[in-house]
Amino acid sequence: MNILETDSERLLTAVRSLLERKGIISTAEVMERMASTDAASSGQGARMVAKAWVDPAYRVRMLEDGTKAAEELGIVMRGMPPLGVLESTPEVHNLVVCTLCSCYPRAVLGYPPFWYKSASFRARAVRDPRELLASEWKTVVPDDVKVRVVDSTADYRWMVLPVRPAGTDGWDEERLAGIVREGDMIGVTVPAV
Template identity: 55%
Template sequence: MTTTHDPAHGTVDHGDHTHGGTGGADPHAPIENTAGEPDYFDVLQQAIRELLVEKGLISADEVRAMVETLDAHRPALGSALVARAWTDPAFKERLLADGTAAIEEFGIDNYDGTKLIVLEQTPEVHNLVVCTLCSCYPRPVLGLPPDWYKSRPYRARAVREPRALLKEFGTEVPDGVTIRVHDSNANMRYLVLPMRPAGTEDMSEPELAALVTRDTMIGVTTPRLP
């Protein structure tokens, strides 16, 4: 299918069109195409915002502030959290007992109000997090989920063949280790606490945090020494 740059003037579309007709899944598609026709969905979200602001139900400032919140929440928060848990046993205990309270104690704004459950990787159990129905994710600690987390193959296979799936991420889980898959929902989110690698005894907290990638906190990989 070729992409047309036809501005399609003269037809006032009432929203039944899809862009380019190729299945639409391109997240890089421009918002306002050069032909000057504003993007239907961008207009739609603007219209919703304006109407609700006019009705006094939300404020434009709240939406702007939320954009900043989204920008501020990155996987680095989770990495710092894990490094703290690795170096402070009492904090780790609190984190495992009540994730939501512990991240707030650590200074992370639990802005979406969800309950956080922290899952500890052990030599016996490897935890893996998925949202089979959609894209629930511990956003306050990890930011927004990567595209593959929301993809059909990940959601479909994580609960059926996690061992094979993990192998595709380069993670070999020995047969003697139990794999526990946690299916997230709207109100309950999971964060994996990876195992601290051997040979890191002399590392500082920031050095440790650098080992903790986003994927280790989803459970698809494990921390490696550089």
């Protein structure tokens, strides 16, 4: 039997023990890495979005260089792929997908959700995005709004800066960040009050 067809849990245990015995990794290191990865969440991206909504100069910097804009808010971007930010407007709705694997702006959104990695999302997002968003997320993009699908194929990672919803005048950043969900920053949903 091809050794790679071994049950995945057993394969992981065996690989880990071998690497630990060879001094390449340690259990403490694995635990530490798991904890730091768990700490990244869509709350980080939401803070960026909220700041861009209230601070026009930050919005400009964020669209120019997402990595620097994230670092401004204390988000650790070292060793991460460059972050690009796509601005949705009343004329254009952005949707991010990775048809080749599952590239995702993890530094600012955390682990990719299950649906993002699925074959059906990867297939349908580029070909019939309006139908996909309407049938699965009840997100209806009006006919006069252009849909721009961004296939994240290479070295950048992309997040969406959604349109600030009506009814949020006078809200502070923290309150605004509270209404921004993971899907809003990929473009499957839009922020709502």
